Amino acid sequence: MNTSMEKPDLPIGIPSSFINLLSSLLREPSVVGCEHAFFRVLQRELEERGAQVVWYEGLLVAHGSQPNSMMFSAHADRHGLMCTGPNEFQYAAFVSGARSDLLGNSVSEQLMRKIVGRFQSESVYAYEPWSGAYRGKGKIKNAYICERRNNLIFELEGLEYLVAGTPVAFADKLKITHDGMVGQLDNVLCLASLVYLFELGFQGTAFFTAQEEAGKSWRYLLEWFRRFGGSTNQLIVVDTSPYPDVQTAQKQQLVLRNKDANASFNVELTQRLAKLCADKSYSIQFKDTYVEEQNVQAVARGESPASLGSTELGRIIAASGGLVDGTTLQIPSSGYHTMSETAPIQSVSAYLDVLKALADV
Numbered sequence: 001m002n003t004s005m006e007k008p009d010l011p012i013g014i015p016s017s018f019i020n021l022l023s024s025l026l027r028e029p030s031v032v033g034c035e036h037a038f039f040r041v042l043q044r045e046l047e048e049r050g051a052q053v054v055w056y057e058g059l060l061v062a063h064g065s066q067p068n069s070m071m072f073s074a075h076a077d078r079h080g081l082m083c084t085g086p087n088e089f090q091y092a093a094f095v096s097g098a099r100s101d102l103l104g105n106s107v108s109e110q111l112m113r114k115i116v117g118r119f120q121s122e123s124v125y126a127y128e129p130w131s132g133a134y135r136g137k138g139k140i141k142n143a144y145i146c147e148r149r150n151n152l153i154f155e156l157e158g159l160e161y162l163v164a165g166t167p168v169a170f171a172d173k174l175k176i177t178h179d180g181m182v183g184q185l186d187n188v189l190c191l192a193s194l195v196y197l198f199e200l201g202f203q204g205t206a207f208f209t210a211q212e213e214a215g216k217s218w219r220y221l222l223e224w225f226r227r228f229g230g231s232t233n234q235l236i237v238v239d240t241s242p243y244p245d246v247q248t249a250q251k252q253q254l255v256l257r258n259k260d261a262n263a264s265f266n267v268e269l270t271q272r273l274a275k276l277c278a279d280k281s282y283s284i285q286f287k288d289t290y291v292e293e294q295n296v297q298a299v300a301r302g303e304s305p306a307s308l309g310s311t312e313l314g315r316i317i318a319a320s321g322g323l324v325d326g327t328t329l330q331i332p333s334s335g336y337h338t339m340s341e342t343a344p345i346q347s348v349s350a351y352l353d354v355l356k357a358l359a360d361v
Helices: 016-026 036-048 092-096 109-116 188-199 217-228 267-279 287-300 312-320 345-359
Strands: 052-056 059-063 071-075 080-085 088-091 123-127 134-146 151-157 167-170 181-183 205-209 232-243 254-256 284-286 324-334 341-343
Touching: 016 036, 016 188, 036 052, 036 059, 036 188, 036 205, 052 217, 059 217, 071 188, 071 312, 071 345, 080 092, 080 123, 088 092, 188 205, 188 232, 188 345, 205 217, 217 312, 217 324, 232 267, 232 312, 232 345, 254 267, 254 345, 267 284, 267 324, 267 345, 284 287, 312 324, 324 345, 341 345
Parallel strands: 071 205, 071 232, 232 324, 254 284
Antiparallel strands: 052 059, 059 205, 080 088, 080 167, 088 151, 123 134, 123 167, 134 151, 181 341, 254 324, 324 341
16 A cells, blocks of 8 residues: 655645644544544554543543643544445444434435445555554445445455454545645544644643544533533534535635534634634635525525535534534535545645634644
């Protein structure tokens, strides 16, 4: 597996130490439902940068000397496959989420048909879920919907010997092109940025959640707040935000939200974030407003409106009864949930700049 980083000869305005960290983390497997091995790597990287790290079920918490000063959260899992029988593999998010889809609804035939051709001929490798030990490489040769089980089945070549319960990650490497950073970026791009903050002296708290792609991560994070009995309206969840193509993603540098399908976000913190972006002359788009505008046009064409989306933060706010509140900061991207997800360079640079200002580093 070629793990080198590809980049053109041009200045990109992003620190090389961040690029090296992102490139390294992208090569570590973190299939949804099997994040333990990645958490071990993450713990080492954080502790090397002076953070205090504590493990909980489905959650890694890192903090400095002022843990309540600012709180960020990023999910640590990425898409992959799970061996579910002799030479049988399924989409890990469906297995981990008991076949719930990425929006928290039942797995629809439309979603499965969308995924079925997404990873054709992709290189993959298997690993031990706890230690991360390498178990061999293979390639996806076919994917189909099993009508009897109403589920998505993958056929691999080269990994026929695996036993049920073995995760299979997509082989990936960071590429930097003129369009942007390219790879399976969701959500290791934002996760790497939080580790990088500790390198710069961040003294607040960073949460790293498991199983977000299976719709479970918010439960682990909410349990932490319930466990310690504290409340916050200072939680900022960072992630990538999908757009249909590179050109549409490049129309704004950063993405904010007033709300999602589950709840409204903290108005004061959202406005503070919008003002910070404006002061730095960064263009923003509110994703909920964008979707609502698109829906008006869709309804006029006789089409069904799209969902506002279900985010980790929205689920926490809706379920916490006022215990947890906050907002989101997102990087626009295209090619979402593929090996070719692309985040514009100007967006990544703006995101890091705003993040450092919020973290006071």
